[in-house]
Amino acid sequence: MTDVRVFGPWDYVVFALMLVISAGIGLFYAFTGGKQKTTKEFLMADRNMRLLPISVSILVSFISAILILGTPAEMYTAGTEYWMLAGGMSMANLLAAIIFVPMLHPLKLTSSYEYLERRFQHRAAKLVGATIMLLQQVLYMGIASYAPSTALEAVTKFPDWATIIIVGLVATFYTTLGGMKAVVWTDVFQAVVMLTGLLAVVIQGTISVGGFGEVWKLNEDWGRIKFPSFNPDPTIRHTFWNLFVGGTVGSMSTFAISQASVQRYSTLPTVRMAQLSLAMNCIGVILMVSLTCIAGVVIFAYYAQKDCDPLYAGEIQNSNQIAPYFVMEVLGYPGLPGLFVACLFSGALSSMSSSLNAAATVTWTDFLKPRFGHLSMKKQTFITKGLVAGFGVIGIAMSFMARSLGGTVLQASASFTGSASGPLLGLFILGGFFPWANWKGAVVGGIMGLSFPMWISIGSYSLDPESHTLPGPTGSCPGNITTPPPTTVTEISGISNLYTVSYMWFSSIGVATCVIVGLAVSFASGPMKPNELDKKYLIPIFDRIFCCLPDKILSKCRCGRTFEEEDEGDELDNVADHGDIKACSRKDNQVAPLETKEGLDEAYTSQSQDGAQNGGLSMKKKTKNNHMRMVTMRKMIQ
Structure with missing residues (x-):
């Protein structure tokens, strides 16, 4: 095995400094301003945040260690097709700003699922949405916290269990003390750390290879430069359709209606600022996704030039460790390896703190407040802080469960959290686009929209995984080369064919199932009348997307309702x-x-x-x- 550098004193200093600053931000907001004594300040930052930090916070809440580890690993082993997802994520931000923000922001929601109760006029609809969201956040916390533990163990021999506990405790600490303000400003700090760490990998790696032209040529020679096909077959892992269309649908749930996003853009004082926060997010999405993709391309070029793939040489156990392994070998300057590991931890901390805050907010607002809302403000705030701490413990437990998932962290995250995010978006589409949908349709549609893609997701793990790893350079590798065994083609028939559907379609399947089943149940049980609903709970979808069409055409697409320009009253x-x-x-x-x-x-x-x-x-x-x-x-x- 090749000797790889280990952490030095400066690396530990840089890494520890990131943790201390993150915790310090939580302490700062615990003792300044309103000192987090009210639920309005603790959960919603008094609805008076600024545009830039909110936009950055929305970005890094979902640009996590999963992306920083998983995307370079995807580029390294399977080629550049996944890069197309940046387009889908950007489109999702724009559509969210145009379609959902003008409806949700004026409602002044604390929990985004309060909308479901008001729109469907029944508490059951809200509880279904909130329950699905909590399931999704618990799954996401587990995977996002586990991701950097494998990296740190590979490069420093620091046990992964200790990494999981550190991430969980630090995120829980500053989120419990500083509330939403601490979460947003630690996100801004951690975004700077992530950007710096990725730039260090790309710049130093490109210099080591001999320029970006050489990087691109080596990837072309080894078949890594791949553009997604337009084949409509849903079982193909990556195509233009599932990366762009499926990616847009999945990311719409993330940026438009998820609790973490709604809670953030609702802290801005105006609808226009909330829309701008998502529009600005497009730039951040393209930048961060592209940097992680380029990092994977650069890392492959470096080992192609050496003619020895550490994955085939057995020097790393899985592709998720390729980026930190490269950092320890190439970024030999004191502090740079520590900077990259801090980058990974920043991604994990930002994701976990966002999930903790969102889960606590939904649990308090949708489940506990109706029963304990009579308590004093001090007791209410104490309960919400206790919820954050409780979900921190649950997140740590889920991280240990994530160790047994196998596969890449990227696909595991997209599979399970995508299955849960689809029905959530479906419930908001059902309520906003279709005035006939009733609460019974929302409840049944939401449950079926979760069950169907989750069943497919779990079933896909029961099949022998098909290898998507492309051949790598091994000519100069010392010792024995461990090539992956050839993929055995097993005959799949009947219902098992569903398990072969690409994981990128899981969110779309959840949305479609929720909407179709929800409408069918609504009409079967007695649809609502459009004129019974307040227009502020409906979305004039055609007016917002096709606003240039003549009113004569648009009027026929409004379900019998008129959507006049809102006035100040x-x-x-x-x-x-x-x-x-x-x-x-x-x-x-x-x-x-x-x-x-x-x-x-x-x-x-x-x-x-x-x-x-x-x-x-x-x-x-x-x-x-x-x-x-x-x-x-x-x-x-x-």
Whole structure:
């Protein structure tokens, strides 16, 4: 076995510094500002965060150690087809900003699954969505925390069980103390660490090979430069269709309606800023996915030039260890190996802290608050912090279970979490696009949308895995070469054919199953009437995507509803749903409480004066609409 450098003192310093700073951010927000004494600050950062940190936080919540380890391993062993996923993820961000954010942000949700209860007018719909989400987050925490443990064990002989415990404890520590503010700002810090670590690998590796032109040529010579085919066969592991279309659907669930994303962009003060946070995320997605793909290409070129693949030479146990092995061999400068391991841990910490915060928020809001909401704010906050700590323990336990999954961390993550994310997106599509869907359809559709792809996902592990590893260079390898055994082609028939479907389709299968079954059950049990629903819970999908079409055509696609431009008075409807009845005076930009008749009159007078000063039909219409709402609210107060 080739002698590989081990961690030096500076590597441990860099690695420890990252952990200390992450924990320090949690301590800082525990003792500054409101000191996390209210659930509004702890869970939602007082809904007053800034655009750039939220955009970065949304990005790194899902750009984890799974991506940093798994994507270079995929490039190294199977070629560049997976790179196409960057396009699908970017498209998902744009569609999420256009379609879902304008509906979800104005609702001022704490848990995104509160939408399901309001839209379907039954608590069962919310509980189904929240339960599926908790299952998904627990699975994701386990895989995301386990991923860096294999890397650290390979390069430092540090036991993987200790790595799992460190990640779990540090993430739980700063999330419990600092709440959402700590999670967001540690995400920003960890994003810088991840970017720096990946750039170090790409730049130093390219220099070692002799330039990017040589890197690309060596990959071409060994058949690694592969473009995805347009073959529609769903059993092919990677094609244009499952990477771009399937990737778009799967990522839509992540960036549009997942608790972690909704909770973040809902902390921004306006819809426009929330949309911009996802639009800006497109740049980050392309940058981070491309860097990890290029890292894999560079690493392969380095070992192709040496004419010895450490995977075939038996110097590493699996492809997930190729990136850290390369770092220890090539990045010989003091501190650089520590920087890369810190990069891996940053990815794991950002993912786990986001999952902890999201799981605690959903558990409190959707399951516990209806029963314990009468408690004092101090006790409510104490309970939510206890939930974070409890889910931290569960996440650590799931990480130990993830050790037995086998395969690449990339595929394992996409298989199981994709199976759970599909039905969640399906529930929001069912509620937002189809006004006829009722709560019974949502419940049955959600359960079936989870069960079907999860069954396929588990079944796929019962088959002998088909090898996708391309031949590697072994001419100069010392000792015995361990080539993988030839793939045995077993005859698959009947229901087992479902298990051969590409893992990239699992989310799409969940969405389709949820929507189709949900609509069928809704119509069978008595569909809802479109005019019974408040339009703020529906999505005018054709108006938002095909806004340039004539109104004569669009009117036929609105399910019998009209979706006029929202006016300022509609904000009263949104805040009234939360028992926080306030109106904003445009004159002095101050918030006037409406708990009294005098407060109503003051707000109405200010808006009426603005209408008279600005003139125009549009302002007069808004003032009239506001007047009608003020009258209604006054009657309710009296």
